[in-house]
Amino acid sequence: MTGDLRDGRIVIVGASLAGLRAAETLREEGFTGSLTVVGDEPYPPYDRPPLSKQVLLGQVAADTTGLPMRRNPDAEWRLGVRASGLDGIGKRVMLADGESLPFxxxxxxxxxxxxxxxxxxxAALDGVFTLRTRDDAAGLAERLAAGPQxxxxxxxxxxxxxxxxxCRERGIEVTLAERGPxxxxxxxxxxxxxxxxxxHRNHGVDLRCGVTVTALRGDSGGRFTGAELSDGSRVEADVCVVALGAVRNVEWLAEAGLAAGPRGVTCDAGCRAFDMYGIVTDDVFVAGDVSRFPHPLFDYQLLSLEHWGNAVAQAEVAAHNMVNRGPxxxxxxxxxTFWSTQFGLNIKSVGVPTFSDHVAIAQGSLEERRLAMVYGYRGRVTAAVTVDMAKSLEYYRHLIETAAPFPPAPGAADRPMAAEIPVPSDVPDPKGLSHGPTVALTGHLPDRRLTVIQPSG
Amino acid sequence: MRIVVDLTRCQGYAQCVFLAPKVFQLHGEEGLLYSPAVPDDQLERVREATAACPVQAILLGEEVSPDDR
Structure with a gap:
């Protein structure tokens, strides 16, 4: 029965990390049919995390972060062309250049x-940037190298x-404005x-919290010169980076009849997309940042993640399920899981920290800037974050996977007194923040378009 | 050749930093920064680093070239 699933036509829309790993996995799993990968950027798959780190530090060029292949997926790459629509009945992907691909x-x-x-x-002022793509990073890195004020x-x-x-590591003055606390x-x-x-403050960032930016200003030549803030102050600057979070690329699916919305395309645990009536499809799969999927450890709420590791893991499962049946x-x-490197600290996270009511510092301390913080929700461990303590994270992963009681029992030799004293996790309503959440619990219904806020405390 | 490090998996053992210091650097105590494009004269060292990584987080390979399918 599986023989025919290993043949036929598979189209992958999206030529980044998830698209590449899915293409490789399809071949590993024995898919011998035709494979086409569509990407709107003109570049082969590249890695994005270095763009906000090594590239901005000037250590590597933005055009050198191409992803290595695990194996050549023997695919036809349609790069530099955007998918503009999906005909789920005729089973075709429409491309912006007028062509359509049957699948x-x-x-x-x-x-x-x-x-x-x-x-x-x-936004069009010269000197105003966002940072997501290789081109964004190249432009911003060039401005930083020129030594802005x-x-x-x-x-x-x-x-x-x-x-x-x-910016601070390069000696550039920087102001960061955030609406949240x-x-x-x-x-x-x-x-x-x-x-x-x-x-931020120890490294010389001019940190402004509890304010919003109300207007960006430019000179007569269209060059960015500064911004007005809601507290009435003005920031003089020659470069502005807008880091307000991410928007899911779902517009091309508007007429496709799928459960696609601002939080992503809803799929089941097997990565199969739901249609707009909440009925699962069997020929349309979803993986990576655009997906929204149920997770048993978080009350089966649908998760929207912007995580590198999730893109890889979900692409592998989706590809497996595209060429296998039933059981x-x-x-x-x-x-x-997530990581970030900033101000010389390595921050790693496992689980969903916002799915919490209390936290406790289980190892290390804030003073040492080296710690493991455990997050609990209604008496069980739901997440952990380490700062310069990555080797401990695996232990807490196990606690989350086994729904261990919170606060966790003594285990670590360097357990501080703080471990005995859980404090409220103080997760604010995302509506009051400038930065969008990189992890969002989005309720239970496939067609639901609201974010569910977990009450804290 | 290109590398990518699965930093979800990386635990900062820094074996790669010792074996190929021109490609891998620590940023602070355990944050890893690296050059994704491997210069030819570093390839042997990067191969050793890839093999030595205790959590096998380094992938070395060719990048996609869309024209040769």
Whole structure:
């Protein structure tokens, strides 16, 4: 029965990390049919995490982060052309150049793009950037190398914080404006956001929290010159980076009849897309940042993730399920994991820190800037974040996977007193933040378009 | 040749930093930064680093070239 699934036509829309790993896995799993990968950028698959780190530091060029292949997927690469529509009945992907590609099975891996500055005229000023693509990074790195007077970063999420860190490391003055009370608060909660704020200030970032940027200003030549803030102050700067989070690339699916919305394309645990009536399809699959999938450890709520590791793991499961039937299919159950390097600290996360009511520092301390913070929800461990303690993370992963009680029992030799005293996790409502969440629990219904907020405390 | 390090898996053992310091550097105590494009004269060292990584987080390979399918 599986023989015919190993043949036929598979189209992958999205030529980044998830698209590449899915293409390789299809061949590993014995798919011998025709394989086409469509990508809107003109470049072969490249790695994005270095773009906000090594590339902005000037250590590597933006055009050198091409991803290595595990094996050649023997695919036809349609690069530099955008998918513009999907005909689910006729089983064709429409391309912006007018052509259409017939398929037997489709993988949607179109990912996200940077959320643009809302005012298009201000966003078009020379010196205003977003950071998502290789071209974005090349342009921004060039400006940083030219030695600007001051860089304004709007948004204190992971990307905004990494950009501010890179600027300071290069000796460039930087102002970071965040609407929330501290950087990273939407991802890590109250306690670690205070550590993040201290790291920004210790490294000389002019950190402005609790403010919004109300307007970007330019001179008569169309060059960015500064911004107005909601507290009435003005920031003079010659470069601005808008780091307001990501937008899912789902517009091309507007007429496709799928459960696609601002939080992504909803799929089941086997990466099969739901249609708009909540009925699962069997020929359209989803993987990577554009997907929204149920997770048993988080009350089967649908998760939207912007994580490198999830793109890889989910692409592998989706590809496996595209060429296998029934009981041979696998669920995508990987725990969310994430890392960020900023201000010389290595921050790693496992689980969903925002799915929490209390936290406890289980190892290390804020003073040492080396710690393991455990997150609990209704008495069980749901996440852990380490700062310069990556080797400990595996232990906490196990606690999450086994729904271990929170606060965790004594185990580590360097257990501080703080481990006995859980404090509220202080996860704020994302509506009050400049930076979009990189992990979002989005409720149970495939067609639901709202974010569900977990009450804290 | 290109490399990518699965930094979800990396635990900062820094074996790669010792074996190929021109390609891999630590940033702070355990954050790893690396050059994705491997210069030819570093290839042997990067192969050793790939083999030595205790958590097998380094992938070395060719990048996609869209024209030769």
């Amino acid at each position: 037997d099975r489709l993988l949607i891996a179109t990912g996200t793009r940077a959320r643009p500055w809302p005012n298009p005229d201000e 001051r860089v304004l970063v709007i948004g204190g999420g992971f990307t905004g914080s990494e950009i501010a860190s890179a 501290a950087p990273l608060v939407g991802a890590l909660g109250g306690t670690l956001s205070k550590l993040a704020a201290a790291m 041979l299919r696998r669920p995508h159950l990987a725990l969310p």
